[in-house]
Amino acid sequence: MKNIVCFGEVLWDVFxxxxxxxxxxxxxALRLQSFGHKVAMITKIGKDxxxxxxxxxxxxNGVEVDYIxxxxxxxxxxxxxxxxxxxxxTYVIHAPRAWDAIELTEAAKQITATSxxxxxxxxxxxxxxxxxxxxxxxxxxxxxxFDVNLRAPYYSLEELNYLMNAADFxxxxxxxxxxxxxxxxxKSIALEECIRLISKQTSTGSICVTLGAKGAVLFVDxxxxxxxxxxxxxxxxxxxxxxxxxxxxxxxxxxxxxQNAINYACAVGAYVASQAGANPKFEKxxxxxxxxxx
Numbered sequence: 121m122k123n124i125v126c127f128g129e130v131l132w133d134v135f136x137x138x139x140x141x142x143x144x145x146x147x148x149a150l151r152l153q154s155f156g157h158k159v160a161m162i163t164k165i166g167k168d169x170x171x172x173x174x175x176x177x178x179x180x181n182g183v184e185v186d187y188i189x190x191x192x193x194x195x196x197x198x199x200x201x202x203x204x205x206x207x208x209x210t211y212v213i214h215a216p217r218a219w220d221a222i223e224l225t226e227a228a229k230q231i232t233a234t235s236x237x238x239x240x241x242x243x244x245x246x247x248x249x250x251x252x253x254x255x256x257x258x259x260x261x262x263x264x265x266f267d268v269n270l271r272a273p274y275y276s277l278e279e280l281n282y283l284m285n286a287a288d289f290x291x292x293x294x295x296x297x298x299x300x301x302x303x304x305x306x307k308s309i310a311l312e313e314c315i316r317l318i319s320k321q322t323s324t325g326s327i328c329v330t331l332g333a334k335g336a337v338l339f340v341d342x343x344x345x346x347x348x349x350x351x352x353x354x355x356x357x358x359x360x361x362x363x364x365x366x367x368x369x370x371x372x373x374x375x376x377x378x379q380n381a382i383n384y385a386c387a388v389g390a391y392v393a394s395q396a397g398a399n400p401k402f403e404k405x406x407x408x409x410x411x412x413x414x
Contacts, residue, residue: 152369239265
């Protein structure tokens with residue numbers, strides 16, 4: 121069991137006909153907890169009914185809630201989600217919300233400093249308060265995992281460059297890494313070259329890029345590992361990348377080989393995409409069956 125801290129947004133994903141609890145850092149936290157790790161969530165919710173429901177949901181699912189702040193004025197986060205015919209999602213993210221004002225506390229610094237992994241995304245840096253807190257916690261964290269999450273207009277190249285340089289492990293999707301590589305370095309090159317360039321420029325030895333239905337590529341200790349993906353009937357892609365990252369983190373932190381880690385992570389991500397919602401439950405046998413279906 122590892123001690124893991126997730127930092128950032130918690131919110132409601134509002135679909136046309138229903139809403140579910142989400143936010144990338146929370147999705148990662150919930151999945152890591154399901155693998156048996158001790159997980160703490162650092163975030164902020166509003167003092168409203170939506171926030172109280174999220175708080176109780178997180179607590180019921182075993183993630184530590186001692187570091188969840190409550191705001192007297194800002195509302196709990198909400199995101200409007202639209203799905204196309206292939207199940208791919210687009211988002212309208214309301215602002216400002218409570219998770220835009222996460223404050224630095226001594227308790228948050230202490231739990232981060234004693235963690236085995238500190239996981240954060242780029243979206244939470246969209247406002248000054250939460251960004252300042254993130255930067256201070258990064259300074260405390262022994263091992264930092266950066267989940268790039270480009271949601272225009274809520275990022276800047278300066279912030280992305282800072283966070284990549286601070287991270288020990290970076291996870292992109294293919295669109296994100298090509299956009300960043302071209303914007304920062306003025307180069308439009310092959311995927312492996314992009315990975316090597318970012319690794320060199322940021323001194324980050326571990327990078328992963330998800331490729332949607334085509335799987336993922338993992339770069340660790342100057343070696344590439346590939347998985348071509350698993351075929352499923354996609355219901356929606358919300359949370360699939362978060363499940364992938366949580367699974368990959370779990371496998372790598374508990375001693376799996378990089379190849380085994382990326383294989384299992386791709387299978388979990390595919391399974392989540394085949395189900396409704398970001399955090400469907402599954403059994404080990406469900407994933408093993410999918411992995412044998414190639």
